[in-house]
Amino acid sequence: MKNTGMVGKSLALIASLGLGLALGAAPVRAADKAKALEVFKDRKCHDCHGMTAHGIGKPKKAEAAEDEEGTQKEAPDLSTLSPEVMKQADPVAFVSDYLKKKAELNGKKHKKIFKGSSAELKNLAEVMVEETKKKAK
Numbered sequence: 001m002k003n004t005g006m007v008g009k010s011l012a013l014i015a016s017l018g019l020g021l022a023l024g025a026a027p028v029r030a031a032d033k034a035k036a037l038e039v040f041k042d043r044k045c046h047d048c049h050g051m052t053a054h055g056i057g058k059p060k061k062a063e064a065a066e067d068e069e070g071t072q073k074e075a076p077d078l079s080t081l082s083p084e085v086m087k088q089a090d091p092v093a094f095v096s097d098y099l100k101k102k103a104e105l106n107g108k109k110h111k112k113i114f115k116g117s118s119a120e121l122k123n124l125a126e127v128m129v130e131e132t133k134k135k136a137k
């Protein structure tokens, strides 16, 4: 029974991971994906963006991506964020600022300002960044 050492170690690791997750889930911290997707739909993001990997299909009106000057720039699918966003020093803070029109992406502000609470915005940004990191693995 020399193998039990390995198994024992794995179990201990799993147990400590479980504990870590439980602690991480305590009050404010852990990003809530279900909530983020709800906010995404409720706050009209889905007018222009899809999140196809997370069950939110392509937006119905592609023309919604037209800006004030009438220039068309297709809104990207937000299942994952672009390298331009992910290379920011703090992608979560950047996405939050960008959606508050306080930061620019590729020299431009986002078309729509986020109208929800900052907690909603932060959670949504965290989920988007987390999902992008998962996909990159």
Ligand code: HEC
Pocket (backbone or CB within 6 Å): 040, 043, 044, 045, 046, 047, 048, 049, 064, 065, 066, 073, 074, 075, 076, 078, 080, 081, 082, 083, 084, 085, 095, 099, 105, 106, 108, 110, 111, 112, 113, 114, 115, 124
């Ligand atoms: C009127 C259409 C429209 C709406 C509504 C809209 N967006 Fe956008 N969004 C765009 C367009 C167009 C771009 C691409 C801008 C660019 O690349 O310069 C963009 C870019 C982004 C990006 C950067 C994506 C990347 O990885 O480069 C994020 C994040 C984003 N939007 C989030 C949101 C969220 C969250 C909402 C809802 C609160 C939302 N958007 C609502 C049109 C829209």
